[in-house]
Amino acid sequence: QSALTQPRSVSGSPGQSVTISCSGTNSDVGGYNYVSWYQQHPGKAPKLTIYDVSKRPSGVPDRFSGSKSGNTASLTISGLQAEDEADYYCCSYAGDYTLVFGGGTKLTVL
Amino acid sequence: QITLKESGPTLVKPTQTLTLTCTFSGFSLSTSGVGVGWIRQPPGKALECLALIYWDDHKRYSPSLKSRLTVTKDTSENQVVLTMTNMDPVDTATYYCAHLLYYDILTSYYHSYFDSWGRGTLVTVSS
Numbered sequence: 001q002s003a004l005t006q007p008r009s010v011s012g013s014p015g016q017s018v019t020i021s022c023s024g025t026n027s028d029v030g031g032y033n034y035v036s037w038y039q040q041h042p043g044k045a046p047k048l049t050i051y052d053v054s055k056r057p058s059g060v061p062d063r064f065s066g067s068k069s070g071n072t073a074s075l076t077i078s079g080l081q082a083e084d085e086a087d088y089y090c091c092s093y094a095g096d097y098t099l100v101f102g103g104g105t106k107l108t109v110l
Numbered sequence: 111q112i113t114l115k116e117s118g119p120t121l122v123k124p125t126q127t128l129t130l131t132c133t134f135s136g137f138s139l140s141t142s143g144v145g146v147g148w149i150r151q152p153p154g155k156a157l158e159c160l161a162l163i164y165w166d167d168h169k170r171y172s173p174s175l176k177s178r179l180t181v182t183k184d185t186s187e188n189q190v191v192l193t194m195t196n197m198d199p200v201d202t203a204t205y206y207c208a209h210l211l212y213y214d215i216l217t218s219y220y221h222s223y224f225d226s227w228g229r230g231t232l233v234t235v236s237s
Contacts, residue, residue, distance in 0.1 A: 046157065
């Protein structure tokens with residue numbers, strides 16, 4: 001059970017779109033539609049941002065969207081805003097009641 | 111409204127055993143489909159899922175830490191306890207507990223995500 005692979009950092013200017021990838025295997029990301037994404041601001045607890053690959057919890061702006069193709073899931077943030085600057089983590093169900101996180105991606109809004 | 115709060119020592123010595131308690135409200139661990147997870151985050155590093163415990167008492171541990179971890183639940187007290195033995199300075203981290211939705215009994219859909227988190231507790235391992 002290895003950590004999912006995310007880019008260490010991404011950046012974009014206000015108003016632009018950015019996409020964060022999350023690569024796994026057939027045993028996790030590719031095998032189940034149970035990928036979730038968490039936003040974490042410095043010194044704060046993670047916050048659920050996307051679940052079940054592409055669903056948004058109540059209160060999360062529709063600028064946040066998720067998708068999956070094969071063993072790679074993606075989080076896209078459109079219309080970037082300054083408050084989107086944070087760390088983002090993907091997480092996938094990996095079978096047999098287990099979950100695995102990605103290594104995290106730091107989003108910088110230029 | 112679901113709330114969770116972690117409690118335990120903020121400082122432990124190397125080789126000691128860490129015991130953390132997650133006290134929660136707004137749900138019951140006897141409800142089908144519900145779980146609680148312990149996740150830690152060393153300073154400046156990534157989240158790591160340490161342990162999961164489910165309503166049916168299924169337990170899962172991080173493969174790399176399995177020999178050092180034990181998770182238990184007290185349904186009547188709405189608490190989940192994590193113990194980690196043989197603490198080392200590399201175990202210095204913020205430890206979070208979180209509510210896990212595995213199966214929604216209302217919709218009959220499976221999920222697997224953490225929808226509510228505690229604020230976390232920083233545990234420092236130092237002599």
